[in-house]
Amino acid sequence: MTPATAAQPTLPPLRGRVQQAAMLAPTTWFRVGGPADWLGRPADVDDLLLLLRDKPAGIPLITIGAASNLLVRDGGVRGIVVKLARGFSDIVVEADGIVAGAAALDATVAEHAAAAGLDGLAFLSGIPGSIGGAVAMNAGAYGTEVKDVLDWAEIATPAGLVHLPASELGFAYRRARLPEGGVVVRARFHATPGDAAAIGEKMRAIRTAREETQPVRARTGGSTFKNPEGHKAWALIDAAGARGLRRGEAQVSEKHCNFLLNLGGASATDLEGLGEDVREKVRAVSGVSLEWEIKRIGESLA
Numbered sequence: 335m336t337p338a339t340a341a342q343p344t345l346p347p348l349r350g351r352v353q354q355a356a357m358l359a360p361t362t363w364f365r366v367g368g369p370a371d372w373l374g375r376p377a378d379v380d381d382l383l384l385l386l387r388d389k390p391a392g393i394p395l396i397t398i399g400a401a402s403n404l405l406v407r408d409g410g411v412r413g414i415v416v417k418l419a420r421g422f423s424d425i426v427v428e429a430d431g432i433v434a435g436a437a438a439l440d441a442t443v444a445e446h447a448a449a450a451g452l453d454g455l456a457f458l459s460g461i462p463g464s465i466g467g468a469v470a471m472n473a474g475a476y477g478t479e480v481k482d483v484l485d486w487a488e489i490a491t492p493a494g495l496v497h498l499p500a501s502e503l504g505f506a507y508r509r510a511r512l513p514e515g516g517v518v519v520r521a522r523f524h525a526t527p528g529d530a531a532a533i534g535e536k537m538r539a540i541r542t543a544r545e546e547t548q549p550v551r552a553r554t555g556g557s558t559f560k561n562p563e564g565h566k567a568w569a570l571i572d573a574a575g576a577r578g579l580r581r582g583e584a585q586v587s588e589k590h591c592n593f594l595l596n597l598g599g600a601s602a603t604d605l606e607g608l609g610e611d612v613r614e615k616v617r618a619v620s621g622v623s624l625e626w627e628i629k630r631i632g633e634s635l636a
């Protein structure tokens with residue numbers, strides 16, 4: 335007789351791809367982190383809605399985009415990690431704006447806008463995330479944030495698809511208030527007619543400035559800490575003497591000290607521990623308590 339085993343919860347039958355015990359590290363910018371119990375890539379909005387509605391009760395679900403602002407802990411993520419892929423990457427150019435799927439990359443949206451002579455979205459060209467992540471994080475650069483250019487977002491929820499104007503998304507600095515369990519699937523950004531060559535030039539300048547000031551080709555997670563009111567996080571970190579600080583193979587970037595780097599063999603524990611070392615030093619020197627901007631998900635290894 336075989337021993338009785340606890341029944342494994344099963345997910346609704348998706349048309350998209352579902353992997354069990356899927357390693358997340360290769361999908362993240364930091365290249366660290368343990369496995370997700372399930373990694374689901376719904377085929378399209380209907381597939382996603384089915385998953386949200388019929389997933390087993392009590393199983394958590396989190397959505398990731400390009401994972402450019404994400405630290406997945408080494409013990410991995412319990413429950414379902416949803417990654418939007420091909421069925422969510424359409425970009426439609428309109429006369430005065432762009433409608434983009436949540437999986438479209440910010441830079442690709444900026445390129446479409448520039449090619450169509452639409453001005454106002456060049457700031458997206460230097461942000462390496464997806465549109466879903468940009469809405470969820472109210473991403474911004476060079477004085478413009480998503481909240482300034484977003485008309486509406488379409489959000490899949492367990493109760494169905496909702497269409498919300500930007501004014502109902504509770505935007506704040508690097509934060510949006512999405513409906514409970516909501517997954518951004520599409521968004522519209524307004525833009526104004528402009529000169530394609532001039533916009534292209536603006537984007538080139540942004541990329542050059544980024545290359546010079548940020549470790550854009552490294553294994554990193556973007557800005558680690560939010561800028562506290564009236565301060566720049568990088569300046570506080572620099573003043574605390576933490577530029578270049580290391581913990582194992584994790585290092586505070588010499589180029590931009592609000593970025594953490596995985597030099598190759600760092601674990602999520604090293605990176606998170608280094609971040610905490612930095613917070614401690616900043617608190618000791620300036621009295622300011624830095625708040626993580628990077629989203630940390632999952633469990634530490636026991």
Ligand SMILES: Cc1cc2nc3c(=O)[nH]c(=O)nc-3n(C[C@H](O)[C@H](O)[C@H](O)COP(=O)(O)OP(=O)(O)OC[C@H]3O[C@@H](n4cnc5c(N)ncnc54)[C@H](O)[C@@H]3O)c2cc1C
Binds near residue numbers: 463
């Ligand atoms: C080199 C570098 C430079 C960067 N520069 C900038 C910058 O100038 N400005 C800036 O704002 N950020 C910057 N970032 C950070 C990052 O690119 C942005 O926060 C980006 O918007 C995150 O998008 P993502 O798709 O990678 O989201 P992820 O990192 O995958 O996720 C971030 C958060 O968004 C949520 N999320 C993702 N997709 C969805 C969705 N479809 N529905 C609901 N929630 C979702 C996740 O659950 C998570 O909470 C930089 C990062 C790097 C590595």
